[in-house]
Amino acid sequence: MLTELEKQIVKRLQDGLPLVREPFAVLAAELGTSEEELLATVKDLGRRGVMRRLGAALQHLKVGYTANAMVAWKVPPERTREVGGIFSSFPEVTHCYERETAPDWPYNIYTVIHRPRREECMAIIERMRQAAGIDDYQVLFSTAELKRTSMRYFCD
Amino acid sequence: MLLDERDRKLLDLVQKSIPLTRRPYLAIARELGMGEDEVLSRLKRLKEAGIIRRLGGIFDSRKVGYCGTLCAARVPPERIADVARVVNAYPGVTHNYLREHTYNMWFTILAPSPERLKEIVAEIKAKTGIEDIREFPAVNIFKVYVTFAMDGMNRAHGTRETDR
Incomplete structure (x- = not known):
């Protein structure tokens, strides 16, 4: 579980890193701690995997990545880890999840691909199919993006 | 630009x-x-x-203490705008896409507990009258990058x- 300071840091860092020369000094002053302690805590959040990284999230539609395919794959239960690993190794795959199934929906592995063009998505899906040897899948292209945002934790 | x-x-x-x-x-x-x-x-x-x-x-929602699910809803075309308004109003709904399928609206929800997740789905059903919403909770996260x-x-x- 996270300490109170860690929660405060998550809250503040999800809003953004200030665009000034010494951004951590600014955050530390806001949170009433020292720059050293703040940096050490942020590094620790990274080490524990709570924070994947500090980085930029792009508005993908504005940079030309307009095709978005979610593919739901039916993978034998004993192969989920292996196949999850194969799919994850494709740099074009942004998300790879295992999810619960339903009696009429046997698809358990989900991958998402964002590319500039739909045909590129299809070509990548074909390479994924061959690499994993999984032939039962559903390709769900998006036709409209209704919402896409970053989660804001500890605000509800 | x-x-x-x-x-x-x-x-x-x-x-x-x-x-x-x-x-x-x-x-x-x-x-x-x-x-x-x-x-x-x-x-x-x-x-x-x-x-x-x-x-x-960029945080790992599970390690921050949140859990998530993917929902697929069957929404009549003429109701898409108003159903999207209800769904998108939840801060925990981070992605919502229309997709080419009989289940046409796919959205993700993050919440601080599994109970809250269930509650949000129930609220969405009650507010929209859309009963056909499937839930596919995450079992394993292999990659988010x-x-x-x-x-x-x-x-x-x-x-x-x-x-x-």
Whole structure:
């Protein structure tokens, strides 16, 4: 579980890193701690995997990545880890999840691909199919993006 | 806005990671052979133009203590706008897409507990009258790494260089 300071840091860092020369000094002053302690805590959040990284999230539609395919794959239960690993190794795959199934929906592995063009998505899906040897899948292209945002934790 | 080569290099680098040091923008500047102030002014411009949606911490929702699910709803075409309004009003709904399928609206929900997740889905059903909403909770997360390679993209709204 996270300490109170860690929660405060998550809250503040999800809003953004200030665009000034010494951004951590600014955050530390806001949170009433020292720059050293703040940096050490942020590094620790990274080490524990709570924070994947500090980085930029792009508005993908504005940079030309307009095709978005979610593919739901039916993978034998004993192969989920292996196949999850194969799919994850494709740099074009942004998300790879295992999810619960339903009696009429046997698809358990989900991958998402964002590319500039739909045909590129299809070509990548074909390479994924061959690499994993999984032939039962559903390709769900998006036709409209209704919402896409970053989660804001500890605000509800 | 048009992106030049320096913008694209900067975007490729800052999507991967921003160093955890006192002067992170200086470290980035040195790696790219730019000045610190140039890095700062380019990032400000890219943010104002909406190319950078957010520049900050990217967290693992589970390790922060949240749980998530993917929902698929069957929504009649004429109800899409008003159902989307109800669904999108939840801060925990981070993605919502229309997709080519009989289940046409696919959205993700994050919540601080599994109970709250169930509650949100129940509320959405009650408020919209849409009963046919499937839930596919995550069992394992193999990969989340959302970056968009800018090298090779020649214009903001453009084609890839290989298309030319």
